[in-house]
Amino acid sequence: MLSIVKSLKQKLSKSKSSLIDKIAETVQAHGVIDDEMFEEIEEILIKNDTGTDMADLIIERLKQDLRRDRIKNPEVVKIYLCDVMQDILMQDVPEDDDFFALPDIKPFVIAFVGVNGTGKTTTIGKVANRFAKAGKKVLIVAGDTFRAAAIDQVAIWADRAGVDILRTEPERDPASVIYEGVAKAVAKAYDVVLIDTAGRQHTKDRLMKELQKIDRSIKKACADAPHETILVVDSTTGQNAISQAQHFDEAIKLSGLALTKFDGTAKGGIIFNIKHNLQIPVRLLGVGEGIEDVENFHTVQFVRAFLDRDETGE
Ligand SMILES: Nc1nc2c(ncn2[C@@H]2O[C@H](COP(=O)(O)OP(=O)(O)OP(=O)(O)O)[C@@H](O)[C@H]2O)c(=O)[nH]1
Numbered sequence: 001m002l003s004i005v006k007s008l009k010q011k012l013s014k015s016k017s018s019l020i021d022k023i024a025e026t027v028q029a030h031g032v033i034d035d036e037m038f039e040e041i042e043e044i045l046i047k048n049d050t051g052t053d054m055a056d057l058i059i060e061r062l063k064q065d066l067r068r069d070r071i072k073n074p075e076v077v078k079i080y081l082c083d084v085m086q087d088i089l090m091q092d093v094p095e096d097d098d099f100f101a102l103p104d105i106k107p108f109v110i111a112f113v114g115v116n117g118t119g120k121t122t123t124i125g126k127v128a129n130r131f132a133k134a135g136k137k138v139l140i141v142a143g144d145t146f147r148a149a150a151i152d153q154v155a156i157w158a159d160r161a162g163v164d165i166l167r168t169e170p171e172r173d174p175a176s177v178i179y180e181g182v183a184k185a186v187a188k189a190y191d192v193v194l195i196d197t198a199g200r201q202h203t204k205d206r207l208m209k210e211l212q213k214i215d216r217s218i219k220k221a222c223a224d225a226p227h228e229t230i231l232v233v234d235s236t237t238g239q240n241a242i243s244q245a246q247h248f249d250e251a252i253k254l255s256g257l258a259l260t261k262f263d264g265t266a267k268g269g270i271i272f273n274i275k276h277n278l279q280i281p282v283r284l285l286g287v288g289e290g291i292e293d294v295e296n297f298h299t300v301q302f303v304r305a306f307l308d309r310d311e312t313g314e
Pocket residue numbers: 114115116117118119120121122123144150197198199200232260261262263264285286287288289293
């Protein structure tokens with residue numbers, strides 16, 4: 001557990017130094033606890049994508065706690081801030097939420113959706129690899145049929161992960177290809193099906209309707225599937241993530257989010273924004289371009305890594 005926190009910490013080092021450390025620096029430079037200091041903290045939070053409502057909430061709670069304990073020393077502010085942020089993230093969170101611990105459902109069907117270029121195909125490759133390593137029989141369905149290159153790309157990931165793929169000629173109707181894939185998984189006793197879909201703008205009605213068709217064809221092949229529908233969100237997109245999630249959730253009921261490119265963002269605050277605005281849990285974090293670079297989003301570990309806390313919670 002400690003080593004997971006450490007390695008996550010390294011991967012998140014960019015995000016960490018730019019939020020909590022920046023706040024600590026600001027507070028220290030400021031020297032006294034006053035309104036100006038709170039404004040500066042709030043500004044940093046908003047710049048880091050927490051959203052204004054969430055930034056307000058954090059600041060209000062911080063003020064309350066500092067007042068309650070009659071804190072006058074600015075050096076202690078960081079500790080109080082970490083506590084407030086930790087409390088907010090940990091509210092209503094189930095313990096030990098492991099994406100890779102499959103329930104007793106076979107095949108377990110997971111659809112990946114999202115806007116263009118967010119990392120759907122890459123995430124599927126990483127997830128396939130994890131399941132394959134755990135001894136699961138995995139089928140990837142190449143449901144992004146718009147471009148031949150997309151089919152080749154997901155085939156390369158299937159090969160790397162050492163799992164099977166159902167692929168067709170390009171330009172076939174994605175819903176029918178996906179139907180074939182899920183039906184094959186049912187017939188051949190696969191443990192897990194990972195469905196790749198084409199990137200689509202959440203504001204385009206026609207593409208959102210196509211998602212509904214895909215959902216229906218998955219259900220035709222396996223009545224209670226998809227068991228998970230994961231929206232893959234690029235964590236560097238900031239506020240737009242919320243609107244993406246709302247639109248996709250209307251078209252195809254989402255069960256969770258995968259936040260990719262967390263290694264490259266200086267703005268870890270998006271996690272707080274999501275917590276405030278969506279009822280959809282973050283399940284996976286993408287922390288690099290390699291096949292191993294996926295982590296369970298485990299709130300406790302994340303909070304420790306992100307807010308620079310170690311095992312003892314100090
Ligand atoms: N640094 C980093 N790069 C990532 C991560 N996930 C994906 N990428 C990169 O993001 C780019 C797009 O990834 P894809 O997996 O092709 O994205 P996609 O959502 O399938 O794209 P479309 O199918 O075109 O919509 C690639 O260059 C990936 O290497 C991540 O967690 N960290």
